Amino acid sequence: MSETVKVGVLGCGNVGGALVAIVTRDSELIAARTGVRLEVTRVAVRSTAKERQVPIPEDVLTHDAAGVVADPDVDVVVEVIGGIEPARTLILDALKAGKPVITANKELIANVGQELFEAAATAGVDLLFEAAVGGGIPLIRPLRESLAGERIVRVTGIVNGTTNFILTRMSEDGAAYAEALAEAQQLGYAERDPTADVEGFDAGAKAAILASIAFGARVVAGDVYREGISGITAADIAFAKRLGYVVKLLAIAERFDTGELAVRVHPAMVPVDHPLASVRDSFNAVFIEATQSAS
Numbered sequence: 001m002s003e004t005v006k007v008g009v010l011g012c013g014n015v016g017g018a019l020v021a022i023v024t025r026d027s028e029l030i031a032a033r034t035g036v037r038l039e040v041t042r043v044a045v046r047s048t049a050k051e052r053q054v055p056i057p058e059d060v061l062t063h064d065a066a067g068v069v070a071d072p073d074v075d076v077v078v079e080v081i082g083g084i085e086p087a088r089t090l091i092l093d094a095l096k097a098g099k100p101v102i103t104a105n106k107e108l109i110a111n112v113g114q115e116l117f118e119a120a121a122t123a124g125v126d127l128l129f130e131a132a133v134g135g136g137i138p139l140i141r142p143l144r145e146s147l148a149g150e151r152i153v154r155v156t157g158i159v160n161g162t163t164n165f166i167l168t169r170m171s172e173d174g175a176a177y178a179e180a181l182a183e184a185q186q187l188g189y190a191e192r193d194p195t196a197d198v199e200g201f202d203a204g205a206k207a208a209i210l211a212s213i214a215f216g217a218r219v220v221a222g223d224v225y226r227e228g229i230s231g232i233t234a235a236d237i238a239f240a241k242r243l244g245y246v247v248k249l250l251a252i253a254e255r256f257d258t259g260e261l262a263v264r265v266h267p268a269m270v271p272v273d274h275p276l277a278s279v280r281d282s283f284n285a286v287f288i289e290a291t292q293s294a295s
């Protein structure tokens with residue numbers, strides 16, 4: 001017999017809606033594979049009147065997010081509201097109440113992650129954030145656990161799908177920046193206000209999270225040098241191509257022998273035969289370089 005875990009979901013937009021749909025649809029499959037039956041018992045949103053991508057029973061849907069956190073019928077809290085507040089306070093309250101929290105909120109982890117990790121450690125419960133960086137790439141756990149015995153020297157990644165899509169269109173179809181951005185917006189990859197993606201803010205937040213975990217350091221989004229792709233022209237791309245390179249927006253976090261860290265996001269020329277050059281469209285990829293630590 002499988003154990004039932006009651007899940008309270010804070011936010012039911014793109015991510016929360018998809019989560020509720022998957023848990024509802026695949027409940028049996030998840031129980032068969034993991035021995036844990038997930039049941040979404042409460043879902044908090046800003047407006048209960050809005051039409052949802054999944055039908056949510058009236059007694060499950062509420063606008064009282066704090067009430068969901070405190071509800072004895074919620075064992076685990078999933079935060080997919082986004083932004084700093086009220087997400088920060090809700091997560092701290094959940095951890096204090098001894099409830100494990102899962103969040104996809106990169107802005108929060110990149111800015112106040114340390115406070116949240118300390119609260120989780122004090123409460124002795126998990127704070128998981130695999131979805132905040134790299135989407136489907138299971139990246140955080142290997143960085144934290146599998147590579148614990150290695151000395152990570154550099155993490156290099158394509159961590160923003162929207163800009164990678166735009167750069168791919170510019171490289172492969174000769175599209176101008178504005179044209180490729182318009183296509184990304186039309187396909188739903190880019191927001192109407194694309195600033196967070198194209199100016200590198202999203203990648204910068206992810207770079208801060210990766211650096212913090214890879215190097216056990218306290219790096220916040222504001223520490224990251226950041227340059228976006230809005231200044232890249234078709235001529236830059238063509239020039240790079242002639243020299244045997246593709247232009248990619250890279251997030252790079254490295255530790256020097258002195259112990260100093262450098263964390264940055266900027267467009268870079270990547271040799272065509274480098275594996276990152278073949279990461280196309282909205283895909284992400286991350287390279288971790290490590291040396292064996294002296295024992």
Ligand SMILES: NC(=O)c1ccc[n+]([C@@H]2O[C@H](COP(=O)([O-])OP(=O)(O)OC[C@H]3O[C@@H](n4cnc5c(N)ncnc54)[C@H](OP(=O)(O)O)[C@@H]3O)[C@@H](O)[C@H]2O)c1
Nearest residue numbers: 011012013014015016044045046047065080081082104105
């Ligand atoms: N979208 C992606 O592809 C993606 C990928 C990875 C990570 N993330 C992260 O996942 C998080 C959610 O992103 P999203 O795209 O799903 O956002 P979204 O579509 O804007 O959804 C946000 C949800 O939070 C609800 N909400 C807002 N304020 C609230 C409050 N005070 N109390 C209760 N509910 C509240 C909204 O309610 P209403 O529906 O009533 O407005 C909405 O359902 C963000 O941190 C984002 O960075 C997103």
